[in-house]
Amino acid sequence: MSNDLEFEKPIIELENKIGELEKFSKENEVDLSNEIKILKNKLDNMKDEIYENITPWQKVKIARHKERPTTLEYIEKIFTDFIEFHGDRNYGDDNAIVGGIAILEDTPVTVIGHQKGKDTKDNIKRNFGMPHPEGYRKALRLMKQAEKFNRPVIMFVDTPGAYCGLEAEQRGQGEAIATNLLKMSGLKTPILVVVIGEGGSGGALGLSIGDRICMLEHSIYSVISPEGLSSILWKDASLAEEAADIMKLTSKDLLDLKVIDKIIKEPPGGTHKDLDLVSENIKNYLNDEISKLLKLEKKELLNNRYKKVREIGIYN
Amino acid sequence: MLKALFRKKKYATVSVDNDNNYSNNIKKNENKKQDDIDNKLWTKCKKCGEILLKEDIKEDLYTCGKCNYYFRIPARERINMIFDKDTFIEYDKELKAGNPLEFPEYDKKLKKAADKSKEVEAIVTGEGDIKGIKAILCVMEANFMMGSMGSVVGEKITRAIEKAIEKKLPVIIFCASGGARMQEGILSLMQMGKTSAALNRLSDEKLPFISVLTDPTTGGVTASFAMLGDIILAEPKALIGFAGPRVIEQTIRQRLPEGFQRSEFLKEKGFIDKIVKRKYLKEKIYKILYIHTMGSERYE
Numbered sequence: 001m002s003n004d005l006e007f008e009k010p011i012i013e014l015e016n017k018i019g020e021l022e023k024f025s026k027e028n029e030v031d032l033s034n035e036i037k038i039l040k041n042k043l044d045n046m047k048d049e050i051y052e053n054i055t056p057w058q059k060v061k062i063a064r065h066k067e068r069p070t071t072l073e074y075i076e077k078i079f080t081d082f083i084e085f086h087g088d089r090n091y092g093d094d095n096a097i098v099g100g101i102a103i104l105e106d107t108p109v110t111v112i113g114h115q116k117g118k119d120t121k122d123n124i125k126r127n128f129g130m131p132h133p134e135g136y137r138k139a140l141r142l143m144k145q146a147e148k149f150n151r152p153v154i155m156f157v158d159t160p161g162a163y164c165g166l167e168a169e170q171r172g173q174g175e176a177i178a179t180n181l182l183k184m185s186g187l188k189t190p191i192l193v194v195v196i197g198e199g200g201s202g203g204a205l206g207l208s209i210g211d212r213i214c215m216l217e218h219s220i221y222s223v224i225s226p227e228g229l230s231s232i233l234w235k236d237a238s239l240a241e242e243a244a245d246i247m248k249l250t251s252k253d254l255l256d257l258k259v260i261d262k263i264i265k266e267p268p269g270g271t272h273k274d275l276d277l278v279s280e281n282i283k284n285y286l287n288d289e290i291s292k293l294l295k296l297e298k299k300e301l302l303n304n305r306y307k308k309v310r311e312i313g314i315y316n
Numbered sequence: 317m318l319k320a321l322f323r324k325k326k327y328a329t330v331s332v333d334n335d336n337n338y339s340n341n342i343k344k345n346e347n348k349k350q351d352d353i354d355n356k357l358w359t360k361c362k363k364c365g366e367i368l369l370k371e372d373i374k375e376d377l378y379t380c381g382k383c384n385y386y387f388r389i390p391a392r393e394r395i396n397m398i399f400d401k402d403t404f405i406e407y408d409k410e411l412k413a414g415n416p417l418e419f420p421e422y423d424k425k426l427k428k429a430a431d432k433s434k435e436v437e438a439i440v441t442g443e444g445d446i447k448g449i450k451a452i453l454c455v456m457e458a459n460f461m462m463g464s465m466g467s468v469v470g471e472k473i474t475r476a477i478e479k480a481i482e483k484k485l486p487v488i489i490f491c492a493s494g495g496a497r498m499q500e501g502i503l504s505l506m507q508m509g510k511t512s513a514a515l516n517r518l519s520d521e522k523l524p525f526i527s528v529l530t531d532p533t534t535g536g537v538t539a540s541f542a543m544l545g546d547i548i549l550a551e552p553k554a555l556i557g558f559a560g561p562r563v564i565e566q567t568i569r570q571r572l573p574e575g576f577q578r579s580e581f582l583k584e585k586g587f588i589d590k591i592v593k594r595k596y597l598k599e600k601i602y603k604i605l606y607i608h609t610m611g612s613e614r615y616e
Contacts, residue, residue, distance in 0.1 A: 162539075162558065163567075164558070164559035164563050164564050164567045165564060165567055165568055166564060166568055166572065166576070168558070168559075169557050169558060169559065169564065169576075169577060170585055171585075172543070172585070172586075172587050173539070173558040173559070174538030174539040174542070174543050174557065174558035175538075175543040175587055177539040177540075177558070178508075178512060178538070178539050178540050178541070178542070178543040178544050179543070179544070181508060181509050181512035181513070181539075181540055182512040182513070182515055182516045182519075182544055183516070185509070185512060185513035185516045186513075186516045186517075186520070201496075201505060201536075202496075202505070202508065202535075202536055202539040202558070205505055205506075205508060205509060205539075206539070208509075209509050209512075209513070221502060222501060222502060222505075223496050223498055223500075223501050223502055223504050223505040223536075224496075224498050229498055232498065246417070246419060246420060247417070247498075247501050248417050248501050248502065249501070249502070253502075254502060257416070257502060257503060259502055259503070259506060305513075306513055306517070309506065309509045309510050309513050310474065310510055310513065310514075312503060312506040312507075312509075312510060313467035313468075313470055313471050313503055313506070313507060313510065314414050314416035314467050314500075314503060315411055315412065315413055315414055315466075315467045315468045315471055316411070316412045316413070316414050
């Protein structure tokens, strides 16, 4: 119960009530089918009402939900024969980013993504999905490997942000992300990016330059967290909900601003309610787009990628 | 008895303090007087507190004559320091920020920034000569919303790099920025990708890019073009980092060591090629460019 989202509570309460009535009518052999029908109707309307009007802040909550599937769970559903590779061959291995090779239908691919933990212990190991520079450097090493062996790269993005710690600074967090941006813009193999949860600022962008960028319906992507924005604007991190409303961080906002190419549908309430369905949606999208991208000459691929990022921005 | 002694001592201290306060007050009044009369002529060094004539500061390349503190330089002044006289041709001066997110108060902030800095955006770009060598220069304006990067800054830098590719010229960027501009949200973040992609093209053409880091260079600027120079120079003691010091202190819940995230620290960690004093920057950049032109017909 503690994992339920606040805005879903009326739905859950009503569902419970219907369940109770059904049980009561069965046990006591009372015909309540009319009443139950009315309540079910009410439930459907309530669901439509709530799920069709999810606010940006509610999306933030869904994107960060404890049960929201993480990169490794999608990898298991979408690919076969995933083999994880470790380390940046320079400093160490960062558990906040995972990567390796796998097969997508019949296509060999490289898969890389931010990795959040599933529980407290796991989250400590994964640093809550906040990478250090060696994470970005591992990702780049695997991308270079993909380029060499002509494998498309699939990216899963899900991070609150790159880690803001002392050692991260010492080892060049800024340089590591910057280098990824530059190298990804010129990587001679297709890159497809899927934002599955939180797209937190530069830490997300460091894995997000690509030929196709899609977002799960309830994922978010922003320059700063709503808490960060509200503490800068109003010196009060508790006004994050208001900040989320103005900062345009939902998948629809990003599609409108021409930052992403596609929104992948989620079941009402979020992917954690039906991982199979969403994995299938992602898989179909990846298959369709990879086959298009693999037909392009490398030069055309890179020119298109450049144009894509080149055209973002609105000014007078 | 001890107590009495202590009290007496304390009394003596207080009286000395009063003396100090007295002289401080006189000094303060003097300063205040100066502020009242000559606010336009005088300013105070942020580090040592010395009262300096603005004209003198300008003559000293915006440094304090007493403690050598580096003031932040208006972009136009920087261009004058680097380019030969009357060689600067400005690009895209008409580009202005919109308010794509309809972010509250943004229009007002832009206007205020323009009034304060006398610039239309947080960067000035263009071409000119450095001791006769032609180059493209982008200079960030810290007085315009802390040099933050939104759509216009990203676009102007990208256009300048594309111009460099077209004209086969080297690029120099003077960084001074708090990072991505939050009022343009995700569009600001994407400027990091855009400028980095343009620099990749410049690199493919084997044209040199010199990045000069000045106080402050942080956030999205550090995590994009600032750190992508073939050669990265920095002014002494500039704050350079990805996360700001306060954010790091909040994250790790401890004080940062002295000198953390300053130029000297980054050089020690291997992220900067050279720290160059302001007065030698033009000469040093010229020499780097000169060496890159030797034995090559790449630049005119």
